Structures are given as structure tokens and as C-alpha cells.
């Protein structure tokens with residue numbers, strides 16, 4: 001039996017057609033505290049998988065998350081129970097990179113306030129050029145490298161901090177690896193690292209202090225990478241001129257963030273294009289079929 005959580009009607013049709021030899025169950029909500037036991041679990045990012053949930057599914061053999069990030073799954077507990085975990089590693093690197101620029105351009109050209117349905121005056125709508133600005137990337141894997149490529153289309157300078165360095169990639173695209181302190185001095189900073197024990201609150205009060213006044217911060221990665229309390233005070237003091245956030249930490253301070261004029265917030269929507277969803281669905285199906293052929297693909301390894 002395969003149980004799907006957080007599906008949409010269009011996805012249900014695709015899965016029902018392509019996995020018709022299996023028995024399928026669909027729930028459009030995230031997994032709750034009392035999930036149905038199942039052999040295969042197909043989830044998205046709002047279904048948190050921990051030991052308590054896994055204890056209620058003794059038959060579980062495979063978890064497929066229809067996302068790139070897998071910080072919502074306790075991998076250590078899955079290893080203990082011999083449960084294979086697969087993700088969708090590369091469905092949306094260009095899709096998320098485009099959303100990164102959607103947020104950045106909405107900020108730089110004041111697109112939200114410029115909506116002509118609201119105003120015909122322009123004096124308060126003066127933006128700024130991206131041309132010749134420095135873009136600093138924290139993390140330059142699949143998504144970050146496409147953000148870098150797009151930035152060169154705007155004639156920006158791109159500097160990168162990443163724990164792994166690929167000199168050929170840097171040369172081919174044209175960016176430079178620099179220490180984190182140097183990335184913090186960029187005009188625009190964009191975050192593209194995964195959330196894990198090393199990156200939670202990576203961007204914290206001390207880091208904000210070391211950034212230039214008036215920096216623009218974009219986060220399409222995971223909310224928990226930024227310390228919300230420090231972000232809020234940096235936005236209020238205009239140390240951070242603007243933030244474009246597709247992801248938020250769960251925080252009681254979020255209502256205050258929503259009230260600020262110098263923040264644009266999208267609802268974890270960077271992945272959400274027609275083409276990306278098609279790739280997610282196809283890879284989800286392949287992840288399940290290959291698992292049953294004893295040739296699992298896109299498996300995630302737990303790292304200590």
C-alpha cells in the first residue's frame with residue numbers, strides 16, 4: 001500500500017494512472033499524529049516524520065518526499081528501522097533560482113507598490129539597478145549555481161561561500177569563492193544551503209552586524225537558517241534595507257514580520273511551477289518503481 005499526503009487533485013490523477021498496480025490511499029493534509037500504517041509513504045514538506053510517527057507505521061519500508069529538502073524527516077530514526085528515504089534532488093534548481101530573482105526584482109523595482117491598480121504616481125517608486133551590484137551566495141549547489149548564472153545576465157559580480165568548492169564550476173560560471181565574512185559585505189545576499197544542525201541560525205545577530213548597512217537579503221532555502229528575532233530587529237533598524245523571504249522559521253514573531261513594509265513574503269512557493277511539478281511527479285513515480293525493482297534511486301544518506 002502507498003499512502004500519499006499533501007497531494008493536489010492534478011497529482012492524484014497522475015499517480016493513480018502510473019501506479020495502478022498498487023493500492024493507493026490519498027490524504028490532502030499533512031500526516032497527523034496517528035497515521036495509517038503503510039508500506040510506502042509519499043509526503044511533502046509539511047509532514048514531519050519523527051520516531052513517534054514511525055512507531056505507528058511498523059510496515060513502512062520507503063518514504064518519498066516530493067521535495068529537495070529533507071529536514072522534516074528524522075533520518076537517524078529511519079536508518080534504525082531500515083526505512084529507505086528518497087527525495088527529488090534536481091527538479092527545480094532553475095525554478096527556485098527564477099523565484100529568487102522574482103523576489104529580488106520585486107524589491108529592486110518596487111513591483112508590489114508599483115501595481116498600477118493602486119497608484120499612478122512614481123516619485124515613491126524609485127528602485128535600484130542590479131547591474132554592477134555584488135551578489136553574495138551562501139551555498140552554491142544545484143540552485144545557487146543557477147542563481148549565479150542568472151546574475152551574470154544582469155552584469156552583477158558574484159561571490160560565493162560554500163563548504164565545498166568546485167573550482168571548475170567557479171571558472172565556468174565566473175564567480176569567486178570567498179570566506180563567509182566577505183560574502184556578508186555584498187550588496188545582496190541570497191541563501192541556498194540546506195537546513196541541518198550546522199546551518200540552523202547560521203544567519204544570526206553577529207552576522208547581521210557584519211553585513212553592510214542597507215543590504216538586501218533573499219531566502220528561498222529554509223526559514224530556520226535565519227534567526228527571526230535578529231532579522232526582525234535588523235529590518236526595523238534598516239540595517240537590512242529589504243528582505244525577500246519564501247520561507248519562514250516557525251516563530252511567534254512572524255506577525256511582526258508581516259507588518260513591515262521592507263519585506264516581501266511568499267508562502268514557500270519557489271518550487272511551484274507547472275514544469276517543476278511535472279518533474280516532481282515523474283521522479284516520485286520513478287523513486288517508487290525503482291525501489292520495488294530493488295534498484296532504489298535518489299536515496300538520502302544519513303550523515304552524523
Ligand code: NAD
Pocket residue numbers: 068069070089092093096138139140141142143144161162163164192193194195198199220221222246247268269270271272
Ligand atoms: P544542494 O545540496 O545542491 O546545494 C547546497 C549547497 O550548500 C552545497 O553546495 C553545499 O556544499 C552547501 N552547504 C551545505 N552546508 C553548508 C554550510 N554549512 N555552509 C556553506 N555551504 C554549505 O541543494 P540545492 O538543490 O541547491 O537546494 C538548497 C536548499 O534549497 C534545499 O536544501 C532546500 O532546503 C531549499 N529548497 C527550497 C525550495 C523552495 O520551494 N523554497 C525548493 C527546493 C529547495
